[in-house]
Amino acid sequence: MVSTFERVSKHISDVTAQQIGKCTKVWDCQSGQWMYLVENEAEDVDDDGQVIEYPVRYSEEHGYTCGCPSGKHGFWNVTHPSGTCKHCRWVVACIIEEGTALAEQSRIVHAQALPAISIEKKWNIPTWMLERPVAKHMKNSPKER
Numbered sequence: 001m002v003s004t005f006e007r008v009s010k011h012i013s014d015v016t017a018q019q020i021g022k023c024t025k026v027w028d029c030q031s032g033q034w035m036y037l038v039e040n041e042a043e044d045v046d047d048d049g050q051v052i053e054y055p056v057r058y059s060e061e062h063g064y065t066c067g068c069p070s071g072k073h074g075f076w077n078v079t080h081p082s083g084t085c086k087h088c089r090w091v092v093a094c095i096i097e098e099g100t101a102l103a104e105q106s107r108i109v110h111a112q113a114l115p116a117i118s119i120e121k122k123w124n125i126p127t128w129m130l131e132r133p134v135a136k137h138m139k140n141s142p143k144e145r
Contacts, residue, residue, distance in 0.1 A: 002063035003075075003084045008092045011082035015093040019086075023094040024053075033057070036094065038087040040068075056091045064088040 022039040037053040044052050054067040063084075070077055070085045082089055 002061075003082065003088065004063055005058070005092060005095075008064060008082045008084055008089055009096065011080065012089050012093040012096070015090055019090045020094045020097055023056075023091050025094075025098075028055075028057075031057075036091045038066075038090055041086070054087050056087050064091070 019041075022041075024037045025034060026037055027033075028035045036056045038056055040052045040054065046052055054071070056064060056066050056071075058064050065071055066075075066085050066087045068085050068087055071087070075084055078085060080086075080089075
C-alpha cells in the first residue's frame with residue numbers, strides 16, 4: 001500500500017517539536033526535487049564524525065520512502081498504523097508545521113502591507129474637494145475611461 005500524505009498525516013499526534021527539528025528540507029540536484037534529510041534519533045555518527053541522516057522522499061508512484069534500514073526494506077517491520085517509519089512521520093509533521101507558519105506569516109505580511117486607507121489619504125485629495133460640486137467648466141470636459 002502506498003503511504004500517502006493523507007494516510008501518514010492521520011498518525012502524527014505523537015511527533016514532538018524536537019523530532020520535527022531533526023528534519024531539514026533540501027534540494028536534490030540529481031532528481032530535481034525537494035527532499036528532507038532527517039537526523040537519526042540516537043544522534044549516531046558515521047566514520048567521518050558526521051551525524052547520520054536519512055533521506056526522505058515522496059513520489060506519486062511509491063509514496064514516502066526513507067533511507068533508514070526499515071525504509072530500505074519497504075517498511076516490512078513497521079507495525080505503526082501509518083505504515084511508515086518514524087522519519088516519514090516526522091517529515092509529514094514538519095511539512096504541516098511549515099505550511100501553518102507560512103500561512104500565518106503571509107497573513108501578517110498581507111495585513112501590514114495593505115492597511116485600510118481612505119480615498120482622501122490614498123490620492124491626497126482634500127476632503128473639501130470631495131464634498132463640493134463639480135465646477136461649471138469641468139462639466140463639459142471629456143470623461144476618463
